[in-house]
Amino acid sequence: MRFTKRMFGVVIGASMALHAGLAFAQKGETVKIAWIDPLSGLMAPVGQNQVKSFQFFAEKFNNDPKLNPAGVKFEIIALDNKLSPTESLNAFKAALDQGVRYITQGNGSSVAGALIEAVAKHNERNPGKEVVYLNHSAVDPDFTNSKCNYWHFRFDADTSMKMEALTTFIKEAQPDVKKVYLLNQNYSHGHQVARFAKENLAKKRPDVQIVGEDLHPLAQVRDFAPYVAKIKAAGADTIITGNWGSDLALLVKAANEGGYTGKFFTYYSGVSGTPTALGKSYEGKLFQASYNHYNLPGQMGKWQAEYKAKFNDDFYTGSVIRIYSALTAAMAKAKSTDPVKVAAALEGLSFNGNMNGEVEMRKTDHQLQQPLYITVWQKADAKFPYSPENTGMTLAPVKEYPAYVSSTPTSCQMKRPGAGA
Known part of the structure; x- marks a missing residue:
């Protein structure tokens, strides 16, 4: 064949x-x-x-x-x-x-x-x-x-594990995060990102203000400029988003073109299209929580x-x-x-x-x-050389949370075949 x-x-x-x-x-x-x-x-x-x-x-x-x-x-x-x-x-x-x-x-x-x-x-x-x-x-x-x-x-x-890592990192290492805008896809994952961001920040950084929140259709928005305008008007110094694929790449592109200079805390910045959209912008300003990264040894x-x-x-x-x-x-x-x-x-x-x-x-x-990593968008160098989409940039690890730290509790009552609950 x-x-x-x-x-x-x-x-x-x-x-x-x-x-x-x-x-x-x-x-x-x-x-x-x-x-x-x-x-x-x-x-x-x-x-x-x-x-x-x-x-x-x-x-x-x-x-x-x-x-x-x-x-x-x-x-x-x-x-x-x-x-x-x-x-x-x-x-x-x-x-x-x-x-x-x-x-x-x-x-x-x-x-x-x-x-x-x-x-x-x-x-x-x-x-x-x-x-x-x-x-x-x-x-x-x-x-x-x-x-x-x-x-x-x-x-x-899962979403809660990654948000646990992101918000712990914000608490430990990001004191200048003060005003957060939550922009996410309008389906279960996006809802959960917004929910866990608010819950975790309220516990760990009660001084942080949520200045806006939006949910947009999944894989349908081609121009995020109106959302970026709202984010800037709200005075947000930080965006937290669980967006992925085109929904993150186009958001970053619009933010770059719209002159947004704040930080991004993300889940999927290394995924197809987003590294190119980032280019050399947001160096030191964009972070990702993930179970792996481009520079694992x-x-x-x-x-x-x-x-x-x-x-x-x-x-x-x-x-x-x-x-x-x-x-x-x-x-x-x-x-x-x-x-x-x-x-x-x-x-x-x-x-x-x-x-x-x-x-x-x-x-x-x-x-x-499994362990989770916080990575930051920066120039590729001898220590962290891998450059996604040949941008000359990389996601370099700045913090590792071992499995026992990144784990979250479960309410699961597993029903196993032939064994009841």
């Missing part, structure tokens, strides 16, 4: 064979993962980057026994959901028709919520054909609290250089590596690729995340426990 760009949104993988098969771990067995995220629309650049990331690391894990103790072969089936919950459910059905037992998604918590529910219903109705959902980036805290589900595992840090630097040489793009979704690391460790432990056995092995699993040491998938709620 000849692979063309037209097929890009349908199948990407180490193997083109689609077989249902029984799930018993053996060397060379193919494990299919359906990737359900946007490959069209304003957020397409993010999705295209991430599907390449899954493809790139499938090849790494498929060919390196040290990375892959289970000895399985990963195949990625890429399905364009257009950032739509409805399209995502259609993609999920298509994946099931192709014998998929593992799915991954991360762009848009509205999509994630729909998939969590769909996977739970499918598994309840189809014993013996269970599916595991590997969440690479959807960060609504409810998914590991009130809406926690046994079949869902999150590899990103060791093997990560080599992988990033190889990824950039191959795709002329930047690798930033580190959860991809952790998903493969966790799956191979769990499959080796379970001696099976059966999702029921692998899910049980994933619970409470401590494993080498192949980025920055050991991490743990918390059994209580299936939230990965």
